[in-house]
Amino acid sequence: MIYFDNSATTKPYDEVIDAFAKVSREYYANPSSLHNFGGKVESLVKQARKQLSKLLDVKEKELYFTSGGTEGNNLAIKGTALQYRSRGNHIITTSVEHPSVYEACEQLKQLGFEITYLPVNENGQLQLTDLESAIKAETILVSVMHVNNEMGAIQSIEEVGKLLSKYPKILFHVDHVQGIGKVPLNIHKAHIDFCTISAHKFHGLKGSGLLYIREGIRISPLFSGGNQENKIRSGTENVGGIVSMAKALRLTDEKRKQYLVEMIKIRDYLHSSLNQLSYIEVHSNLLHSAPHIINFSAIGLKGEVIVHALEAEQIYVSTTSACSSKQKTISRTLQAIGVSDEVAEGAVRISLSFENTLDEAKIFMTKLEKILIKLYEVMGEMK
Numbered sequence: 104m105i106y107f108d109n110s111a112t113t114k115p116y117d118e119v120i121d122a123f124a125k126v127s128r129e130y131y132a133n134p135s136s137l138h139n140f141g142g143k144v145e146s147l148v149k150q151a152r153k154q155l156s157k158l159l160d161v162k163e164k165e166l167y168f169t170s171g172g173t174e175g176n177n178l179a180i181k182g183t184a185l186q187y188r189s190r191g192n193h194i195i196t197t198s199v200e201h202p203s204v205y206e207a208c209e210q211l212k213q214l215g216f217e218i219t220y221l222p223v224n225e226n227g228q229l230q231l232t233d234l235e236s237a238i239k240a241e242t243i244l245v246s247v248m249h250v251n252n253e254m255g256a257i258q259s260i261e262e263v264g265k266l267l268s269k270y271p272k273i274l275f276h277v278d279h280v281q282g283i284g285k286v287p288l289n290i291h292k293a294h295i296d297f298c299t300i301s302a303h304k305f306h307g308l309k310g311s312g313l314l315y316i317r318e319g320i321r322i323s324p325l326f327s328g329g330n331q332e333n334k335i336r337s338g339t340e341n342v343g344g345i346v347s348m349a350k351a352l353r354l355t356d357e358k359r360k361q362y363l364v365e366m367i368k369i370r371d372y373l374h375s376s377l378n379q380l381s382y383i384e385v386h387s388n389l390l391h392s393a394p395h396i397i398n399f400s401a402i403g404l405k406g407e408v409i410v411h412a413l414e415a416e417q418i419y420v421s422t423t424s425a426c427s428s429k430q431k432t433i434s435r436t437l438q439a440i441g442v443s444d445e446v447a448e449g450a451v452r453i454s455l456s457f458e459n460t461l462d463e464a465k466i467f468m469t470k471l472e473k474i475l476i477k478l479y480e481v482m483g484e485m486k
Protein backbone atom coordinates (compact mmCIF):
# COMPACT_ATOMS: atom_id res chain seq x y z
CA MET A 104 0.00 0.00 0.00
CA ILE A 105 1.19 3.50 -0.78
CA TYR A 106 -0.40 6.13 1.43
CA PHE A 107 -0.11 9.59 -0.13
CA ASP A 108 -3.10 11.16 1.63
CA ASN A 109 -1.37 12.56 4.70
CA SER A 110 -3.07 15.95 4.54
CA ALA A 111 -6.39 14.19 5.04
CA THR A 112 -4.96 12.38 8.04
CA THR A 113 -1.79 10.58 9.06
CA LYS A 114 -1.19 7.12 10.44
CA PRO A 115 -0.82 7.42 14.23
CA TYR A 116 2.64 6.47 15.50
CA ASP A 117 2.71 3.18 17.46
CA GLU A 118 4.01 5.11 20.49
CA VAL A 119 0.96 7.39 20.21
CA ILE A 120 -1.47 4.48 20.24
CA ASP A 121 0.43 2.88 23.14
CA ALA A 122 0.28 6.12 25.14
CA PHE A 123 -3.46 6.47 24.46
CA ALA A 124 -4.09 2.84 25.46
CA LYS A 125 -2.05 3.16 28.67
CA VAL A 126 -3.79 6.37 29.73
CA SER A 127 -7.23 4.96 28.90
CA ARG A 128 -6.56 1.70 30.70
CA GLU A 129 -4.74 2.97 33.79
CA TYR A 130 -5.52 6.67 34.17
CA TYR A 131 -9.20 6.88 33.40
CA ALA A 132 -10.23 9.13 36.27
CA ASN A 133 -11.64 12.57 35.54
CA PRO A 134 -8.82 15.14 35.89
CA SER A 135 -11.28 17.47 37.66
CA SER A 136 -12.13 14.91 40.38
CA LEU A 137 -11.07 15.81 43.92
CA HIS A 138 -9.51 12.45 44.82
CA ASN A 139 -5.85 11.67 44.26
CA PHE A 140 -6.63 9.36 41.30
CA GLY A 141 -8.10 12.39 39.53
CA GLY A 142 -5.09 14.39 40.69
CA LYS A 143 -2.74 11.91 39.01
CA VAL A 144 -4.63 12.26 35.75
CA GLU A 145 -4.62 16.03 36.10
CA SER A 146 -0.85 15.90 36.42
CA LEU A 147 -0.66 13.96 33.13
CA VAL A 148 -2.57 16.77 31.41
CA LYS A 149 -0.24 19.31 33.05
CA GLN A 150 2.81 17.39 31.90
CA ALA A 151 1.51 17.20 28.32
CA ARG A 152 0.76 20.94 28.37
CA LYS A 153 4.31 21.61 29.54
CA GLN A 154 5.83 19.44 26.79
CA LEU A 155 3.66 21.03 24.11
CA SER A 156 4.43 24.55 25.33
CA LYS A 157 8.15 23.79 25.09
CA LEU A 158 7.81 22.36 21.59
CA LEU A 159 5.78 25.37 20.45
CA ASP A 160 7.90 27.84 22.45
CA VAL A 161 4.89 29.41 24.18
CA LYS A 162 3.62 29.58 27.76
CA GLU A 163 1.68 26.67 29.25
CA LYS A 164 -1.26 28.91 30.11
CA GLU A 165 -1.52 29.95 26.47
CA LEU A 166 -2.59 26.46 25.35
CA TYR A 167 -6.24 25.35 25.28
CA PHE A 168 -7.03 21.74 24.44
CA THR A 169 -9.73 21.22 21.82
CA SER A 170 -11.11 18.40 19.69
CA GLY A 171 -9.04 19.42 16.64
CA GLY A 172 -8.65 21.93 13.85
CA THR A 173 -12.32 22.57 13.15
CA GLU A 174 -13.04 23.40 16.75
CA GLY A 175 -9.89 25.50 17.17
CA ASN A 176 -10.74 27.60 14.11
CA ASN A 177 -14.37 28.05 15.16
CA LEU A 178 -13.36 28.95 18.71
CA ALA A 179 -10.82 31.56 17.60
CA ILE A 180 -13.09 33.17 15.02
CA LYS A 181 -16.52 33.02 16.63
CA GLY A 182 -15.05 33.53 20.12
CA THR A 183 -13.40 36.75 18.93
CA ALA A 184 -16.50 37.89 17.05
CA LEU A 185 -18.73 37.41 20.10
CA GLN A 186 -16.26 38.98 22.52
CA TYR A 187 -15.34 42.06 20.50
CA ARG A 188 -18.60 42.77 18.66
CA SER A 189 -18.93 46.16 20.36
CA ARG A 190 -15.50 47.10 19.00
CA GLY A 191 -16.32 46.24 15.38
CA ASN A 192 -18.01 43.77 13.05
CA HIS A 193 -15.45 43.33 10.30
CA ILE A 194 -13.32 40.20 9.75
CA ILE A 195 -10.70 39.71 7.05
CA THR A 196 -9.66 36.32 5.76
CA THR A 197 -8.56 34.81 2.44
CA SER A 198 -10.45 33.11 -0.34
CA VAL A 199 -8.50 29.85 0.12
CA GLU A 200 -9.17 28.97 3.76
CA HIS A 201 -10.31 25.57 5.00
CA PRO A 202 -14.13 25.21 5.35
CA SER A 203 -13.81 25.42 9.14
CA VAL A 204 -12.73 29.04 8.68
CA TYR A 205 -14.80 29.85 5.60
CA GLU A 206 -18.07 28.41 6.92
CA ALA A 207 -17.53 29.95 10.37
CA CYS A 208 -17.19 33.34 8.64
CA GLU A 209 -20.27 32.68 6.47
CA GLN A 210 -22.24 31.91 9.63
CA LEU A 211 -21.05 35.15 11.22
CA LYS A 212 -22.16 37.00 8.10
CA GLN A 213 -25.71 35.90 8.87
CA LEU A 214 -25.32 37.41 12.34
CA GLY A 215 -24.43 40.80 10.87
CA PHE A 216 -20.66 40.56 10.53
CA GLU A 217 -18.96 41.79 7.40
CA ILE A 218 -16.38 39.41 5.93
CA THR A 219 -13.69 40.34 3.41
CA TYR A 220 -12.24 37.40 1.49
CA LEU A 221 -8.88 38.52 0.12
CA PRO A 222 -7.80 37.24 -3.29
CA VAL A 223 -4.56 35.30 -3.81
CA ASN A 224 -2.11 35.28 -6.71
CA GLU A 225 -1.42 32.34 -9.05
CA ASN A 226 0.79 30.77 -6.35
CA GLY A 227 -2.02 30.89 -3.82
CA GLN A 228 -0.47 33.72 -1.80
CA LEU A 229 -2.17 36.81 -0.52
CA GLN A 230 -0.68 40.26 -1.17
CA LEU A 231 0.10 42.48 1.83
CA THR A 232 -1.13 45.54 -0.06
CA ASP A 233 -4.56 43.90 -0.47
CA LEU A 234 -4.62 43.15 3.23
CA GLU A 235 -3.64 46.67 4.22
CA SER A 236 -6.26 48.27 2.00
CA ALA A 237 -8.98 45.97 3.39
CA ILE A 238 -8.35 47.08 6.99
CA LYS A 239 -10.85 49.54 8.43
CA ALA A 240 -11.83 50.96 11.80
CA GLU A 241 -14.34 48.14 12.38
CA THR A 242 -11.83 45.31 11.70
CA ILE A 243 -11.45 43.06 14.75
CA LEU A 244 -9.81 39.94 13.32
CA VAL A 245 -7.61 38.74 10.47
CA SER A 246 -7.52 34.97 9.87
CA VAL A 247 -4.92 33.55 7.48
CA MET A 248 -3.91 29.91 7.10
CA HIS A 249 -0.20 29.05 7.16
CA VAL A 250 -0.20 26.20 4.61
CA ASN A 251 -3.08 25.61 2.23
CA ASN A 252 -4.52 22.11 2.55
CA GLU A 253 -5.25 21.66 -1.16
CA MET A 254 -2.20 22.98 -2.98
CA GLY A 255 0.33 23.52 -0.19
CA ALA A 256 0.80 27.27 -0.74
CA ILE A 257 2.63 28.91 2.16
CA GLN A 258 1.48 32.35 3.30
CA SER A 259 4.03 34.86 4.60
CA ILE A 260 2.64 34.73 8.11
CA GLU A 261 5.53 36.70 9.63
CA GLU A 262 4.97 39.56 7.20
CA VAL A 263 1.23 39.56 7.82
CA GLY A 264 1.89 39.61 11.58
CA LYS A 265 4.41 42.43 11.22
CA LEU A 266 1.88 44.48 9.29
CA LEU A 267 -0.89 43.75 11.79
CA SER A 268 1.32 44.71 14.73
CA LYS A 269 0.74 48.31 13.58
CA TYR A 270 -2.95 47.77 14.38
CA PRO A 271 -3.07 46.72 18.05
CA LYS A 272 -6.86 46.40 18.08
CA ILE A 273 -6.88 43.76 15.34
CA LEU A 274 -6.35 40.18 16.46
CA PHE A 275 -4.47 37.71 14.25
CA HIS A 276 -5.49 34.07 13.86
CA VAL A 277 -3.44 31.47 12.00
CA ASP A 278 -4.73 28.05 10.95
CA HIS A 279 -1.48 26.11 11.33
CA VAL A 280 -3.09 22.68 10.87
CA GLN A 281 -1.22 21.78 7.66
CA GLY A 282 1.99 23.62 8.52
CA ILE A 283 2.82 22.12 11.90
CA GLY A 284 5.76 19.76 11.83
CA LYS A 285 6.52 20.54 8.18
CA VAL A 286 6.92 24.31 7.84
CA PRO A 287 8.38 26.14 10.84
CA LEU A 288 6.40 29.02 12.31
CA ASN A 289 7.56 31.25 15.16
CA ILE A 290 4.37 32.25 16.96
CA HIS A 291 5.96 35.24 18.75
CA LYS A 292 7.95 36.57 15.83
CA ALA A 293 4.81 36.44 13.66
CA HIS A 294 2.79 38.39 16.31
CA ILE A 295 0.14 35.65 16.31
CA ASP A 296 -2.75 35.93 18.78
CA PHE A 297 -4.46 32.60 17.99
CA CYS A 298 -2.95 29.50 16.39
CA THR A 299 -4.85 26.30 15.57
CA ILE A 300 -3.27 22.84 15.62
CA SER A 301 -4.77 19.37 15.11
CA ALA A 302 -3.05 16.17 16.29
CA HIS A 303 -4.20 13.77 13.57
CA LYS A 304 -2.27 15.72 10.95
CA PHE A 305 1.04 14.85 12.65
CA HIS A 306 0.50 11.18 13.54
CA GLY A 307 -1.52 11.92 16.68
CA LEU A 308 -5.13 10.86 17.14
CA LYS A 309 -8.31 12.25 15.65
CA GLY A 310 -10.34 14.27 18.12
CA SER A 311 -7.47 16.11 19.79
CA GLY A 312 -5.96 19.47 19.06
CA LEU A 313 -5.13 22.76 20.63
CA LEU A 314 -5.68 26.44 20.24
CA TYR A 315 -2.89 28.82 21.25
CA ILE A 316 -4.32 32.04 22.67
CA ARG A 317 -1.79 34.75 23.48
CA GLU A 318 -1.65 35.60 27.19
CA GLY A 319 -3.98 38.42 28.11
CA ILE A 320 -6.49 37.89 25.30
CA ARG A 321 -9.98 36.98 26.34
CA ILE A 322 -12.47 35.38 23.96
CA SER A 323 -16.01 34.24 24.38
CA PRO A 324 -16.28 30.46 24.95
CA LEU A 325 -18.45 28.49 22.54
CA PHE A 326 -19.35 25.72 24.98
CA SER A 327 -21.02 26.41 28.30
CA GLY A 328 -20.29 23.86 31.01
CA GLY A 329 -17.85 22.93 33.72
CA ASN A 330 -15.36 25.71 32.94
CA GLN A 331 -12.39 23.49 32.12
CA GLU A 332 -9.45 25.04 30.24
CA ASN A 333 -9.61 28.34 32.11
CA LYS A 334 -13.31 28.71 31.24
CA ILE A 335 -12.57 28.87 27.52
CA ARG A 336 -13.33 25.27 26.60
CA SER A 337 -15.71 23.40 28.86
CA GLY A 338 -15.91 19.61 28.64
CA THR A 339 -14.00 16.76 30.27
CA GLU A 340 -10.52 16.64 28.80
CA ASN A 341 -9.62 13.95 26.25
CA VAL A 342 -6.67 12.92 28.39
CA GLY A 343 -5.45 10.06 26.18
CA GLY A 344 -5.65 12.33 23.14
CA ILE A 345 -3.80 15.13 24.92
CA VAL A 346 -0.98 12.94 26.25
CA SER A 347 -0.55 11.23 22.88
CA MET A 348 -0.62 14.59 21.04
CA ALA A 349 2.42 15.72 23.04
CA LYS A 350 4.16 12.48 22.10
CA ALA A 351 3.19 12.84 18.43
CA LEU A 352 4.54 16.39 18.21
CA ARG A 353 7.85 15.44 19.83
CA LEU A 354 8.29 12.47 17.48
CA THR A 355 7.31 14.57 14.45
CA ASP A 356 9.88 17.17 15.44
CA GLU A 357 12.56 14.47 15.56
CA LYS A 358 11.47 12.98 12.23
CA ARG A 359 11.50 16.39 10.58
CA LYS A 360 15.15 16.86 11.50
CA GLN A 361 15.93 13.42 10.09
CA TYR A 362 13.68 13.18 7.02
CA LEU A 363 12.83 16.67 5.75
CA VAL A 364 15.56 16.55 3.10
CA GLU A 365 14.22 13.19 1.88
CA MET A 366 10.66 14.54 1.78
CA ILE A 367 11.78 17.48 -0.36
CA LYS A 368 13.62 15.07 -2.66
CA ILE A 369 10.44 12.98 -3.11
CA ARG A 370 8.29 16.08 -3.67
CA ASP A 371 10.76 17.47 -6.24
CA TYR A 372 10.90 14.12 -8.04
CA LEU A 373 7.09 13.95 -8.24
CA HIS A 374 6.89 17.57 -9.34
CA SER A 375 9.37 17.19 -12.18
CA SER A 376 7.98 13.80 -13.28
CA LEU A 377 4.42 15.15 -13.39
CA ASN A 378 5.57 18.27 -15.22
CA GLN A 379 7.14 16.12 -17.95
CA LEU A 380 3.72 14.73 -18.90
CA SER A 381 2.13 17.03 -21.47
CA TYR A 382 -1.41 16.23 -20.36
CA ILE A 383 -0.76 17.19 -16.73
CA GLU A 384 -0.95 20.62 -15.18
CA VAL A 385 0.78 20.97 -11.80
CA HIS A 386 -0.89 23.60 -9.63
CA SER A 387 1.54 23.69 -6.70
CA ASN A 388 4.49 26.00 -7.13
CA LEU A 389 7.72 24.47 -5.82
CA LEU A 390 9.09 27.77 -4.58
CA HIS A 391 6.05 28.75 -2.57
CA SER A 392 4.69 25.43 -1.34
CA ALA A 393 5.05 23.19 1.68
CA PRO A 394 7.27 20.12 1.18
CA HIS A 395 4.44 17.61 1.53
CA ILE A 396 1.68 18.71 -0.86
CA ILE A 397 1.47 18.56 -4.66
CA ASN A 398 -1.73 19.28 -6.54
CA PHE A 399 -2.14 18.48 -10.23
CA SER A 400 -4.82 17.93 -12.85
CA ALA A 401 -4.88 15.50 -15.76
CA ILE A 402 -6.54 17.59 -18.42
CA GLY A 403 -9.96 16.30 -19.49
CA LEU A 404 -10.20 13.68 -16.73
CA LYS A 405 -12.09 13.83 -13.46
CA GLY A 406 -10.04 13.71 -10.25
CA GLU A 407 -12.33 11.13 -8.70
CA VAL A 408 -11.77 8.72 -11.60
CA ILE A 409 -8.01 8.94 -11.05
CA VAL A 410 -8.40 8.50 -7.27
CA HIS A 411 -10.45 5.32 -7.79
CA ALA A 412 -8.11 3.95 -10.46
CA LEU A 413 -5.14 4.45 -8.10
CA GLU A 414 -7.07 2.92 -5.22
CA ALA A 415 -7.39 -0.29 -7.28
CA GLU A 416 -3.56 -0.38 -7.13
CA GLN A 417 -3.67 0.28 -3.37
CA ILE A 418 -2.37 3.80 -3.83
CA TYR A 419 -4.26 6.41 -1.83
CA VAL A 420 -4.51 10.09 -2.79
CA SER A 421 -7.31 12.70 -2.62
CA THR A 422 -9.20 14.85 -5.05
CA THR A 423 -9.16 18.11 -3.08
CA SER A 424 -9.43 18.17 0.68
CA ALA A 425 -10.84 15.12 2.46
CA CYS A 426 -13.82 17.00 3.82
CA SER A 427 -14.94 18.32 0.45
CA SER A 428 -13.86 15.39 -1.72
CA LYS A 429 -17.24 13.68 -1.47
CA GLN A 430 -19.09 16.89 -2.26
CA LYS A 431 -19.08 17.61 -5.95
CA THR A 432 -18.06 21.25 -5.58
CA ILE A 433 -15.22 22.88 -7.47
CA SER A 434 -12.27 23.70 -5.24
CA ARG A 435 -12.44 27.33 -4.02
CA THR A 436 -8.65 27.31 -3.77
CA LEU A 437 -8.06 26.30 -7.38
CA GLN A 438 -10.66 28.78 -8.58
CA ALA A 439 -8.92 31.49 -6.54
CA ILE A 440 -5.57 30.85 -8.26
CA GLY A 441 -7.21 31.10 -11.68
CA VAL A 442 -7.60 27.43 -12.63
CA SER A 443 -10.61 26.88 -14.90
CA ASP A 444 -13.50 24.85 -13.50
CA GLU A 445 -12.91 22.12 -16.08
CA VAL A 446 -9.26 21.69 -15.10
CA ALA A 447 -10.09 22.01 -11.38
CA GLU A 448 -12.50 19.07 -11.72
CA GLY A 449 -9.51 16.91 -12.60
CA ALA A 450 -7.49 17.93 -9.54
CA VAL A 451 -5.66 15.33 -7.50
CA ARG A 452 -3.71 15.98 -4.30
CA ILE A 453 -0.68 13.96 -3.25
CA SER A 454 0.31 14.57 0.37
CA LEU A 455 3.39 13.04 1.95
CA SER A 456 4.59 12.14 5.43
CA PHE A 457 8.11 11.55 6.70
CA GLU A 458 7.43 7.82 6.33
CA ASN A 459 7.10 7.92 2.53
CA THR A 460 10.02 6.90 0.32
CA LEU A 461 11.40 7.79 -3.11
CA ASP A 462 10.72 4.19 -4.21
CA GLU A 463 7.03 4.69 -3.45
CA ALA A 464 7.06 7.88 -5.52
CA LYS A 465 8.63 5.98 -8.44
CA ILE A 466 6.01 3.22 -8.24
CA PHE A 467 3.33 5.90 -8.05
CA MET A 468 4.55 7.59 -11.24
CA THR A 469 4.75 4.31 -13.16
CA LYS A 470 1.23 3.30 -12.11
CA LEU A 471 -0.18 6.77 -12.70
CA GLU A 472 1.20 6.96 -16.24
CA LYS A 473 -0.29 3.56 -17.09
CA ILE A 474 -3.65 4.55 -15.59
CA LEU A 475 -3.74 7.85 -17.45
CA ILE A 476 -2.83 6.27 -20.79
CA LYS A 477 -5.65 3.76 -20.33
CA LEU A 478 -8.14 6.43 -19.32
CA TYR A 479 -7.23 8.65 -22.27
CA GLU A 480 -7.49 5.63 -24.59
CA VAL A 481 -10.97 5.00 -23.27
CA MET A 482 -11.78 8.62 -23.93
CA GLY A 483 -10.26 8.22 -27.40
CA GLU A 484 -8.28 11.39 -27.20
CA MET A 485 -4.75 10.65 -26.00
CA LYS A 486 -2.88 13.93 -26.20
Ligand SMILES: Cc1ncc(COP(=O)(O)O)c(C=O)c1O
Pocket residue numbers: 110111170171172173174176201203248250251252278280281301302303312424425426
Ligand atom coordinates in the same frame (compact mmCIF):
# COMPACT_ATOMS: atom_id res chain seq x y z
C1 LIG B 1 -5.97 23.70 6.93
C2 LIG B 1 -6.91 22.90 7.76
N1 LIG B 1 -7.57 23.50 8.76
C3 LIG B 1 -8.43 22.83 9.55
C4 LIG B 1 -8.68 21.49 9.35
C5 LIG B 1 -9.66 20.77 10.24
O1 LIG B 1 -8.98 19.95 11.14
P1 LIG B 1 -9.73 18.72 11.88
O2 LIG B 1 -9.85 17.63 10.89
O3 LIG B 1 -8.81 18.38 13.01
O4 LIG B 1 -11.03 19.24 12.37
C6 LIG B 1 -8.02 20.82 8.31
C7 LIG B 1 -8.30 19.39 8.04
O5 LIG B 1 -8.17 18.93 6.94
C8 LIG B 1 -7.11 21.55 7.51
O6 LIG B 1 -6.46 20.95 6.50
